Every structure is written in structure tokens, then in C-alpha cells.
Amino acid sequence: DAKTTQPTSMDCAEGRAANLPCNHSTISGNEYVYWYRQIHSQGPQYIIHGLKNNETNEMASLIITEDRKSSTLILPHATLRDTAVYYCIVRHQGGSEKLVFGKGTKLTVNP
Amino acid sequence: NAGVTQTPKFRVLKTGQSMTLLCAQDMNHEYMYWYRQDPGMGLRLIHYSVGEGTTAKGEVPDGYNVSRLKKQNFLLGLESAAPSQTSVYFCASSPGTGRNEQYFGPGTRLTVT
16 A cells, blocks of 8 residues: 655644645555544544545545645534544555554644 | 444453453444554554454454454454453444445453453
């Protein structure tokens, strides 16, 4: 699976959009971008994934650049409950491989 | 849907005791996983299953056994607990069949003294 690079930490004001970047310059053509988060003391939570088109669900939006070398997870109206570590993972769809979380980005939403 | 549930939430064992952790999912997922997470470390895969009646070893299987007798349940057993098995255990499931986003349970916090 391709390697990803994320900032160590970010801050966001409550109610504002949180934009979390991820670089994955070695992504291959059939690899997807997945985002998960882990709130302190809870299990990891799947957020969204995409291949090349932008994706949106009830939790977030995923913007993937045209060359697919980077992506941005957008939480449109961050709340205090969105404070968590966010992980960007690149992997093939399908298969039973384990998830490998890197260091992720610690997002702190401030009141 | 309850999603993925884990029983128990907390447990303290003495060295040498045995126990079984239960994971249940109500999403009709094919694949199920057991991970452990230790402080400052990422998830490590213990065992996984790609369907009812099947199991496979992950990266840290020693000291653990698993069974998947029913599609919705995945059991993790510790036959003789050791202090090194003190950890938080997470179960996850994924649809399989071309989709592998994983849905996690709330975790079981196990302490072995």
C-alpha cells in the first residue's frame, strides 16, 4: 500500500470547516483513499473513501486532486466531538488485509 | 443496527487464567478482525476471518485462538493469560466482496496481573 503523509496536529474553531490534508504521491491507479478517525478511548471509526471523484456523505467530504497525489478531508461544521486523530490510508479495495494506521493528524476543535 | 458490539467492556485477569472475548455484528459482513492496541502504538492484527468457519493468523497471533462458527460472531480466546496481553482489544468487520472499509466495536480493555 502507498505511504501517506499528514500533519501531526491541527486546530479548528467550533462551527468552522476543518480541512485535513494528506499526501500520497506514490498512489497507484487502483488504490483508494480511506479516512478513519479515533476519538480518545474509542474504537476507530470509518469516515469515507474514494478513488478519484470527490465524495460526500453525512459525516464529511473527500476531495482528491486530479493527479491523485493528495487529498483533503473536509468536516464542514466541526464540533467539539470531532476532536480526534484522523488517519488517511491508501489501499486496494476488496481483500482482507489489515488496516495500517500511520501517525495521523490530531485535530483539536476549540470552543 | 447495533453495528459491532463487544463483550465484555472491561476485564481483569490473573496470569494463567483464560477468557473469551465476544464480537458480534449485525451488518451481514463477511470479514471480521481482531486487533490489539497498546499505548503509543498503532493497531496490530491478531487474527481475522473471511467467512463463517474460516480463520487466519494476523501479525501477532501467539497466545490467542479464534473461532467463527456463526457469520455474525467472532470469538477471541486467551487460553493462559500473560501480562504482555494487557491491552485494548478491538473487533472490526467489513463487507468483503470488493468493499473493505472496516467498522469497529467499542473495545475491550483487558488487564492481566
